[in-house]
Structure formats: structure tokens, C-alpha cells
Amino acid sequence: MDGPTLLPGSPWHAFTLEQRPDLWDKANELSFDVWPEYNMHGNQTGAYFGELRQRFARFQVLICDQETGEVVGRGRSIPLRWDGTLADLPAGIDAAGLRAVTEEAAPTAVSALAAEVARDRQGQGLSGLVIQAMAAAARAAGLGPLIAPVRPNWKDRYPITRLTVTPPGSGLTASRSTRGCGCTPGSAPPSCAPSPGRWRSSRRSPTGRSGPGCCSPSPARSRSPAAWLR
Numbered sequence: 001m002d003g004p005t006l007l008p009g010s011p012w013h014a015f016t017l018e019q020r021p022d023l024w025d026k027a028n029e030l031s032f033d034v035w036p037e038y039n040m041h042g043n044q045t046g047a048y049f050g051e052l053r054q055r056f057a058r059f060q061v062l063i064c065d066q067e068t069g070e071v072v073g074r075g076r077s078i079p080l081r082w083d084g085t086l087a088d089l090p091a092g093i094d095a096a097g098l099r100a101v102t103e104e105a106a107p108t109a110v111s112a113l114a115a116e117v118a119r120d121r122q123g124q125g126l127s128g129l130v131i132q133a134m135a136a137a138a139r140a141a142g143l144g145p146l147i148a149p150v151r152p153n154w155k156d157r158y159p160i161t162r163l164t165v166t167p168p169g170s171g172l173t174a175s176r177s178t179r180g181c182g183c184t185p186g187s188a189p190p191s192c193a194p195s196p197g198r199w200r201s202s203r204r205s206p207t208g209r210s211g212p213g214c215c216s217p218s219p220a221r222s223r224s225p226a227a228w229l230r
Contacts, residue, residue, distance in 0.1 A: 011067065012126070014133045017053065017060035024053060027062055027074045027116075034116050038156035048097030049113070052076055055101075058141060059110060061133035063126060072121045075134040076114040079107035079143055089228050093149045110138035112148035148229045 017024055052060055056078055063073035080100040082088055090096040096111040115130045135146040 011065060012072070012129060013064045013066045014129070014136075015062045015064065016058050016137055017062065018057040020062060021053075021057065023062050023064070023071055024060075026071045030071055030074060030118050031114070031116055034119060035114075036156035038159050042094065044094045044098060048078060048094075048101045049076070051101050052078065052113075059134070059137050061130065061137055063129055063133065071118075073117045073126045073130045074114075075112065075116070075130040075137075077110050077112045077134045077137070077146065079110050079138075079141065081105040081107055082109040082111075082147065084108075089147075090149075093151075096149060107143055110134070110141070110143050110146050112146060145230050150229055 015023070059077045059079060061075040061077075062071055063075075064070060065072050078097060078100040080090075080096055081103055082090075090099055090111075093111075093113060097113065100107070100111070112131070112134055115127055115134070117126045117130065131146075131148075135144075138144050138146045
């Protein structure tokens with residue numbers, strides 16, 4: 001893989017799942033630890049996350065500690081068709097994933113699905129490295145750009161609240177954009193929609209936890225709707 005830029009002496013090493021399939025189960029353990037319960041119950045996520053290992057191994061990236069071999073970060077992404085316009089962006093992560101696994105058209109871009117960093121390694125700049133590695137995997141496949149659906153970082157605390165906010169006096173509804181949050185007419189559908197019944201009956205924590213990596217904007221943007229980043 002034409003990997004991310006690592007400074008001399010960097011303690012990290014980047015692989016794709018295609019290169020190191022033996023690390024995937026360890027990476028799954030990391031995933032279960034960092035995501036809030038809300039994210040474990042999407043109605044449609046299994047349809048595309050379940051395809052990543054077998055069909056899209058070259059787009060799954062793993063960041064390891066060079067000294068210990070421990071998996072400290074993971075990026076999951078999926079190739080899809082996108083014509084480069086705002087109008088053709090999927091409505092959110094589910095729409096992106098389903099487009100990738102159901103459409104027969106050749107992919108032109110790659111959508112990030114998750115950027116995960118081990119809890120005890122957060123705050124060390126690894127989330128940026130995960131995103132670099134996903135972009136490098138996209139380039140190595142001759143695809144681009146890497147785009148990413150971003151959810152509010154407190155969405156797990158308000159799982160059935162609609163992801164919509166209207167700028168005062170604008171007459172517009174904040175919606176999705178290729179560069180952060182943009183304002184376009186209409187409303188933004190939920191990026192990932194679990195069944196409220198399943199969420200309420202299965203959650204273990206009354207407050208939930210904030211998700212890691214590129215899927216969680218800063219707290220200052222926590223009221224923004226789902227956005228697309230490029």
C-alpha cells in the first residue's frame with residue numbers, strides 16, 4: 001500500500017486487511033470497546049459492514065504499534081460510485097454502504113465508514129493517521145476522493161432526535177456537504193437510523209459514549225446535522 005506519511009522513527013505501522021488478515025479479529029475487539037451501544041444496532045449496517053472483510057479487504061486499514069504488534073487503530077471504508085456533485089452524495093452512511101454493495105456501476109470514490117482508535121492511545125494523533133491510511137488505500141486502488149459521513153458526537157445520547165437544524169433567518173436547513181456542513185434547501189435524513197425500540201431495549205448505558213475518529217466532530221459542532229467531509 002502507498003501508505004500514509006510516517007516520520008522516521010515513527011512507532012506506528014500501517015497495513016491493509018488484505019496484507020494482514022490475521023489482525024482483523026483483534027481489531028474487532030478494539031471496535032467493541034470504543035463505539036457507543038447506539039452504533040451497534042443500525043437497521044441496515046450489517047448489509048454493508050458484513051461485506052468489508054471478504055469483498056473490500058484492500059480498503060480496510062490497520063495501525064499497529066511497531067514494537068508490540070498491538071492493533072491501536074483501524075479505518076473501515078468502502079468504494080462506491082459518486083459523480084462528485086452535492087446532489088449525488090448519499091443521504092448518509094447507510095445510503096453510502098448500500099449503494100456500494102447493491103449498485104453494479106464501477107466505483108469512483110471511497111467512503112469512510114469508521115475511524116477507530118484504542119481508548120488508551122487516543123490523544124496521540126492516531127485518528128489523523130487512520131484517515132491518511134484510508135486515503136492512501138483509495139489512491140492505491142486508483143480511486144478518489146475519500147469522503148466521510150460525519151455524525152454529531154452526542155448522537156448516541158439522543159438516538160431518535162432528527163439530525164436537522166435550521167440557521168436562524170436563513171430559510172434553509174443545514175444539510176450535507178462535501179466540505180463540512182453546508183446549507184441547502186430541504187432536510188437532512190438521519191445518517192444511520194437504528195430502530196428506537198431496539199435501541200431502548202438493548203442499550204447498557206443511560207448516557208452512552210462518544211464515538212471516535214472521523215465519525216465524531218468536535219463538541220462545538222455537536223448540534224450540526226450529519227455532514228459529508230472530503
